Amino acid sequence: MTDFLAFLKGNPYPGRGIAVGKNRVYYFIMGRSENSRNRIFSLTRDGIRTEAFEPAKLTDPSLIIYHPVRRMGQDLIVTNGDQTDTIRDTGDFRRALATREYEPDEPNWTPRISAILHAGGSFSLSILKRVDGRCLRCFYDYEGCDEGQGYFLSTYAGDGSPLPSFSGEPLQITMPEPEAVWEALNQDNKVSLYANVDGVVRLFNKNLGD
Numbered sequence: 001m002t003d004f005l006a007f008l009k010g011n012p013y014p015g016r017g018i019a020v021g022k023n024r025v026y027y028f029i030m031g032r033s034e035n036s037r038n039r040i041f042s043l044t045r046d047g048i049r050t051e052a053f054e055p056a057k058l059t060d061p062s063l064i065i066y067h068p069v070r071r072m073g074q075d076l077i078v079t080n081g082d083q084t085d086t087i088r089d090t091g092d093f094r095r096a097l098a099t100r101e102y103e104p105d106e107p108n109w110t111p112r113i114s115a116i117l118h119a120g121g122s123f124s125l126s127i128l129k130r131v132d133g134r135c136l137r138c139f140y141d142y143e144g145c146d147e148g149q150g151y152f153l154s155t156y157a158g159d160g161s162p163l164p165s166f167s168g169e170p171l172q173i174t175m176p177e178p179e180a181v182w183e184a185l186n187q188d189n190k191v192s193l194y195a196n197v198d199g200v201v202r203l204f205n206k207n208l209g210d
Helices: 004-009 083-090 093-097 178-184
Strands: 017-021 024-030 039-044 047-052 069-072 075-079 112-117 123-131 134-142 149-154 171-174 190-197 200-205
Touching (some): 004 149, 004 178, 017 123, 024 178, 039 200, 075 083, 083 112, 178 190
Antiparallel strands (some): 024 190, 047 069, 069 075, 075 112, 112 123, 123 134, 149 171, 190 200
């Protein structure tokens, strides 16, 4: 099992990441450009959305302004892009993601990562990534997990140019407290963190002084 805090401290740029555990889910965003760093998470009626911290400085909202978290009945959807809405509107996790692919941000071709959590404790993770010019769609279904552990997907394996995509199966990780996760993220690149522990939601935003 991977020590999640050590992993985050040793990786300056995993990009965007989803961690799902028995009683909690985390989603974080990071940024290298001024446009990516100019964001905050805000609460909505059924989840959260990204917003520009300083709207006047927003240059291209297409891949950075979206709803990362939304409810679909009793299910919770968490993603790194507007595929959240595709899943919710389609009503089926796999069928929705079959219509989507990686982000069109050449040369990085950022993967789309997604999760759906069910009321009974089971959950699924997915990554859509570019391999040999085509979209590889991977799905991982879990019946649940033990207390204190979880599974993690991120967009990138680390920093680079172009950015290297996450590879392999989701990491089996320890699931620390939200404050520790926020502190472990790279201080220069972290932007926001969503934490849902036993249904209690907390938002951490660097631009708001968190």
